Amino acid sequence: MxxxxxxYGYFMCSSEIDAAAIAANxxxxxxxxxxxxxxxxxxxTVYYANRRNRENIYASSVIQERAKWxxxxxxHVSNFIKLSHQLIILEIPFVSPELRSTxxxxxxxxxxxLDDKHKIDQTLLRSxxxxxxxxxxxxINRLSEMLILIEQGTQLxxxxxxxxxxxxxxxxxxxxxxFKSESEVKLAIESITAKVTNLENAA
Numbered sequence: 001m002x003x004x005x006x007x008y009g010y011f012m013c014s015s016e017i018d019a020a021a022i023a024a025n026x027x028x029x030x031x032x033x034x035x036x037x038x039x040x041x042x043x044x045t046v047y048y049a050n051r052r053n054r055e056n057i058y059a060s061s062v063i064q065e066r067a068k069w070x071x072x073x074x075x076h077v078s079n080f081i082k083l084s085h086q087l088i089i090l091e092i093p094f095v096s097p098e099l100r101s102t103x104x105x106x107x108x109x110x111x112x113x114l115d116d117k118h119k120i121d122q123t124l125l126r127s128x129x130x131x132x133x134x135x136x137x138x139x140i141n142r143l144s145e146m147l148i149l150i151e152q153g154t155q156l157x158x159x160x161x162x163x164x165x166x167x168x169x170x171x172x173x174x175x176x177x178x179f180k181s182e183s184e185v186k187l188a189i190e191s192i193t194a195k196v197t198n199l200e201n202a203a
Contacts, residue, residue: 066165069109070158076105077154080128081147084135093138103128110157120157123193124150130200145199153192156185 083099106128110121127150134143163182 063165066161070161073106073109073154073158076102076109077150080106080131081151084131084143084147087135088140088143091138093136095132095136099135100132103132119193120153120160120189123189123196124153124157126200127153127196130196142199142202146196149192149196149199153189153196156188156192159185 080099080102083096083102087094087096087099107125110125111118112121112125114122127146131143131146131150134140134146
């Protein structure tokens with residue numbers, strides 16, 4: 001009888017030890033799993049933060065360059081128009097080195113691609129070339145008209161670049177507003193391109 005009691009007591013003690021060991025092992029496993037999860041989450045958090053930071057730096061750089069480009073276009077185009085009008089007033093049918101240089105400064109900032117999305121760039125490149133031709137030919141009327149179209153075309157191009165900058169800065173307009181703006185710009189570009197073509201083909 002005593003032997004049975006002793007055996008039962010040993011069994012119960014062993015069971016308690018096993019339960020405690022299992023509980024301890026479970027706690028260890030849970031801690032390890034939690035640690036692994038926290039480590040993985042930490043790695044992804046750092047990776048995402050670094051990636052987002054690089055994207056923000058890139059976007060900021062692009063936005064700054066676009067702003068610089070817009071300022072330079074305004075400066076060079078206004079200077080081109082001013083120099084052309086000065087030669088008109090002085091009645092000098094001569095393309096000065098300064099005017100030719102300014103024309104080149106503008107051309108170098110335009111996209112020479114023949115893609116339709118760069119149609120305004122193509123139109124401005126043509127307009128600049130014909131402006132110098134009209135000046136050399138003393139064709140003051142067509143030169144004056146072309147200068148107006150250059151100014152209008154530049155305004156549209158700068159507006160396009162400004163919209164791109166707003167998109168890159170995270171500014172999102174309503175879909176219908178964006179569509180309306182793009183449609184209006186496209187129509188205006190088509191109108192200016194048609195006027196430039198008509199002026200070039202005029203007798």
